[in-house]
Amino acid sequence: MKSTASGTLTVDDLHVHFKEICAVRDVTFEISTGETVAIVGRNGAGKSTFLKSLAGLIPDAAGVVLWNGSPLTKLMRRKLVAYLPQREEIDWSFPVTVRGLVDMGLYPLVGPWGRFTQAHRNATEEAMAKMGLEGLEDRRIGELSGGQQQRAFLARAIVGGARIVLLDEPFAGLDTKACRRLSQLIRSLAESGSLVLASHHDLKSIPETFQHTLLLRTRQLAFGSSEEVLTPENIKTAFE
Numbered sequence: 001m002k003s004t005a006s007g008t009l010t011v012d013d014l015h016v017h018f019k020e021i022c023a024v025r026d027v028t029f030e031i032s033t034g035e036t037v038a039i040v041g042r043n044g045a046g047k048s049t050f051l052k053s054l055a056g057l058i059p060d061a062a063g064v065v066l067w068n069g070s071p072l073t074k075l076m077r078r079k080l081v082a083y084l085p086q087r088e089e090i091d092w093s094f095p096v097t098v099r100g101l102v103d104m105g106l107y108p109l110v111g112p113w114g115r116f117t118q119a120h121r122n123a124t125e126e127a128m129a130k131m132g133l134e135g136l137e138d139r140r141i142g143e144l145s146g147g148q149q150q151r152a153f154l155a156r157a158i159v160g161g162a163r164i165v166l167l168d169e170p171f172a173g174l175d176t177k178a179c180r181r182l183s184q185l186i187r188s189l190a191e192s193g194s195l196v197l198a199s200h201h202d203l204k205s206i207p208e209t210f211q212h213t214l215l216l217r218t219r220q221l222a223f224g225s226s227e228e229v230l231t232p233e234n235i236k237t238a239f240e
């Protein structure tokens with residue numbers, strides 16, 4: 001379930017309003033597969049809203065989002081985009097095993113009445129192996145550690161060959177070892193042809209995982225290489 005052709009995501013003048021509240025404005029950048037982007041800003045800066053709007057979860061978002069120069073339609077999003085919400089938005093008591101969860105990532109490809117083929121089953125096994133979930137396939141998601149849970153959801157995100165992977169605070173609540181492992185997996189996802197955008201709070205650890213940084217404070221303050229963006233001056237403007 002994999003495509004290796006390169007792809008470019010263009011975001012032009014993205015705005016999101018919730019009635020009178022402006023949550024995100026003036027976001028404009030372009031980025032290609034193989035890259036990793038940290039979305040950074042203080043609480044309420046618009047990070048989650050921005051990721052949700054790329055995932056197509058905010059119908060009223062204004063602005064242009066293109067994939068290889070064409071509008072990212074609802075149908076394209078179903079195939080191209082994988083979104084991992086914040087931990088607290090997930091019902092960890094939901095009675096599903098790791099394998100069942102990863103299979104869910106194939107539903108947009110299989111369709112509601114479609115049949116799982118051997119290729120689909122292989123894709124699930126591959127995604128679980130890639131995320132280091134061997135031996136945990138039949139465990140319920142509520143019985144996993146935080147790091148294992150994140151990796152199970154990442155496997156679900158990538159099983160259908162998503163090219164744009166959106167992660168909302170994937171490192172939240174993980175210990176140092178689990179963070180290091182997740183960082184490696186995010187980098188290997190990008191190396192294998194995806195574009196990964198993730199909101200992230202720990203400024204020090206950004207360069208290790210993310211080549212680029214989008215700095216938000218409702219509006220876009222900066223976008224570029226993480227070293228260029230994370231200057232003391234920019235950080236002060238974003239967090240003060």
Ligand SMILES: Nc1ncnc2c1ncn2[C@@H]1O[C@H](COP(=O)(O)OP(=O)(O)OP(=O)(O)O)[C@@H](O)[C@H]1O
Binds near residue numbers: 022041042049
């Ligand atoms: N569904 C909604 N309805 C109304 N306002 C909203 C909604 N979702 C977000 N907002 C507002 O939009 C702004 C941006 O919120 P958002 O959750 O995107 O910020 P964030 O940077 O992800 O914050 P945090 O780091 O705390 O998760 C905030 O002012 C928030 O109150």
